[in-house]
Amino acid sequence: MPARLGYIGAAVAFASAALIASTAFAQKKYDPGATDSEIKIGNIMPYSGPASSYGVIGKTEAAFFKMINDQGGIGGRKIDFISYDDAYSPPKAIEQARKLVESDEVLLIFQPLGTPSNSAIMKYMNAKKVPQLFVASGGTKFGDPKNFPWTMGFQPNYQSEGRIYAKYIRDKFPNSKIAVFWQNDDAGKDQFKGLKDGLGDKVSMIIADKSYEVSDPSIDSQIVALHDSGADIFFSWAAPKGSAQAIRKVGELGWKPKFFLANTATSVASVLKPAGLEYSKGIISTAYLKDPTDPTWDKDPAVVKWRAFMDKYYPDGDKANANNIYGYVQAEAMAQVLKQCGDNLTRDNVMKQAASLKNFHSDLMLPGIMVNTSADDYYPIEQMQLMRFNGEAWELFGDVITGEVGHDATR
Incomplete structure (x- = not known):
């Protein structure tokens, strides 16, 4: 027995x-880049070149993953965050993407920055079936799961932003004349398209537009021409350096249009201060994240926690620079996706989980802003709130506005 x-x-x-x-x-x-003990994440940033002011985003993300590792990692795995400089140059971006995928063997590339750089690496990433995740660009093309299933944006896309401004202008200033200054690349074209689509039968309100190249040393002639058009609304859709130059030139001309500024160029530290705070007063833009310079959030628990993070993990970082909030929130979303992956750390599952975010909300996002994705919706955020610069800080006004773009917007 x-x-x-x-x-x-x-x-x-x-x-x-x-x-x-x-x-x-x-x-x-x-898959390559994941083991029992680590997850390798690649990143491409313009630490040098004409868009170098965005480089702080990569530094914040590196600091965030250092904090995560100090807390034991994700699922017991440490994050190995490998970030390279592409100087905002598409050929360099391709070179760095190849290095990350083929030499470093990362699981995915997270938050590569810039519309031109991401456009350059998009076909390669999809051919290799490596996630190009939470692209740091509002390019509408980065939400096209049918043609590019391995590429997804995160921030509100530029066409959504353009539509949100158009709604406001149609409602408040229906008889105005609009002049548009835009960056001659997919980003600028996207923003301009969103504005025109949103204006609809009022598109004739746009009476002048001038483009510029991000490498242009001066944009004065374009601003003078737009000033001379007789417009009373001015749009600046440009990278931080170009936007700062535009704000300064508009101010120096003594021009007082209703001034709308792209969400990607609203940093007080890297745009408005260099341009001159006296010239920046009254500018309108959009937000979906809490602004660390806004007194409204001064004692907000999430902002207080973020400041403590900055003190400990990125002490050289500027706490007045909203790009450092942006980088933190993107990294939070990346961490959420990896948590959802559990022990299935394949590239296929990374994309599956990124396309399965349901009402994800970072406490550093504005109240009411939610992240939602699905297999056929690669636009995580499509809501924003308008804000106005008072000379010292941005002040939110109005309700959260949705600027949803149809799935044909990428074509």
Whole structure:
């Protein structure tokens, strides 16, 4: 009898061990860049070149993952965050993407910055079936799961932003004349399209537009021409350096239009201060994140926690620079996706989880802003709130506005 019990016990033990082993085998799936102990994440940033003011985003993200690692990592795995400079140059971006995928063997590339750079690497990333995740650009083309299933944006896309401004202008200033200054690339074209689509039958309100190249040393002639058009609304859709130059030139001309500024160029530290705070007063833009310079959020628990993070992990970072909030929130979303992946750290599952975010909300987002994705919706955020610069800080006004773009917007 005891021998038989022993046999049953051994059989049960063997079956249990086999079940545990098969469960572990079923659960733990890895692609290059993931192991039991680490997850390799690649990143491409313009630490030099004409858009170098965005480089702080990569530094904040590196600091965030350092904090995560100090807390034990994600699922017990440490994050190895590998970030390279592309100087905002598309050929350099391709070179760095290849290095990350083929030499460093990262699981994914997270938050590569800039519309031109992401456009350059998009076909390569999709051919390699490596996630190009939470692209740091509002380019509408980065939400096209049918043609580019391995590429997803995060921030509100530029066409949504353009539509939001158009709604406001149609409602408040229906008889105005609009002049548009835009960056001659996919970003500028996207923003301009959103504004025109949103104006609809009022598109004739746009009476002048001038483009510029991000590498242009001066944009004075374009601003003078737009000033001379007789417009009373001025749009600046430009990278931080170009936007700062535009604000300064508009101010120096003594021109007082209703001034609308792209959301990507609203940093007080890197745009408005260099342009001159006296020239920046009254500018209108959009927000979806809390602004660390806004007194409204001074004692907000999430902002207080973020400041403590900055003090400990990125002490050289400027706490007045909203790009450092942006980088933190993007990294939070990336961490959420990796948590949802569990032990199935395949590239396919990373994209599946990124496309399964339901009402994800960072406490550093404005109240009411939610992240939602699905297999056929790669636009995580499509809501924003208008804000006005009072000479010292941005002040929110109005309600959260949705500027949803149809799925044909990428074409």
